């Protein structure tokens with residue numbers, strides 16, 4: 136059909152001179168009619184094609200625009216779903232996935248998004264209140280919406296504010312839900328002493344982030360007075376003595392700092408109330424005495440080994456009068472109920488475990504479960520909030536190297 140037309144059209148110039156005035160007009164009109172017919176067909180075909188394309192587009196867009204009502208669904212969750220479930224870019228596939236994603240009314244990213252300061256709590260019978268504080272409510276949830284419950288109230292109870300009380304030895308789970316949306320929840324494991332898992336205390340609370348302690352239960356152990364030594368290095372109110380920072384050989388307070396002493400006595404008393412016997416084994420040590428100890432160890436073990444557990448003179452925290460070694464000063468103290476108690480409670484009295492396990496590259500010393508350092512509760516709580524193995528070096532971003 137196309138070819139014929141073109142052939143006929145091409146012949147036209149030769150025919151023109153021989154035709155009378157009407158013939159060409161008639162013939163032209165016929166040609167024009169055919170061309171117009173063809174053009175019309177083309178236009179119709181084009182319109183039909185356009186219509187089909189528009190319909191296809193409209194169909195693929197419709198579910199997406201419906202989903203715009205659920206703005207709360209984060210963009211990334213849609214993207215993820217599409218990538219995982221539909222690897223092609225076929226609009227139909229996207230449609231299916233998007234519809235599935237937007238089906239639930241509740242934003243899936245919010246489910247279980249109540250964040251707590253700790254997810255395991257270790258208590259002793261009768262101990263209360265321990266507050267499992269919420270550090271972050273999901274959007275749309277308020278403190279008033281909290282609904283607390285214990286799955287075994289005979290082990291530990293919980294009141295409407297989240298105060299947990301230990302009743303009898305065992306393990307149970309305390310859950311907080313949102314009154315408005317019960318799909319939002321968080322659970323705290325409560326271990327009441329009497330269980331062997333108590334020794335896990337230190338490890339399990341490593342992930343603790345921002346602990347908010349009940350103000351009423353928090354003691355106010357002040358920072359110790361600043362010492363009078365020109366070599367003393369302070370970070371804030373905290374005297375730093377480690378492998379990088381030392382004291383003068385003639386700095387000698389003659390004994391423990393009085394504030395440190397006072398709060399150590401309170402610590403001993405607090406431990407006794409929990410049935411734990413804590414006693415002082417080594418407190419203040421003078422520069423000269425530390426020299427004797429250190430040189431003795433160097434003679435036995437060599438300097439490299441001695442440096443991992445004994446401070447060079449001038450670099451010992453014991454010279455500050457702010458450090459105390461409790462109970463047994465060797466590895467046999469590790470894992471004892473006394474060591475566990477110190478690790479879990481010394482911060483409440485303004486002390487920190489100065490050389491936690493696994494931090495030798497940071498503090499410069501091996502794990503010493505017996506060595507505590509008085510800093511006052513402001514700093515001890517700040518470190519405790521970071522975790523039971525937080526160090527002054529990490530907190531202040533300082534080194535401990537000879």
Ligand SMILES: [Zn+2]
Nearest residue numbers: 458459460506
């Ligand atoms: Zn020590």
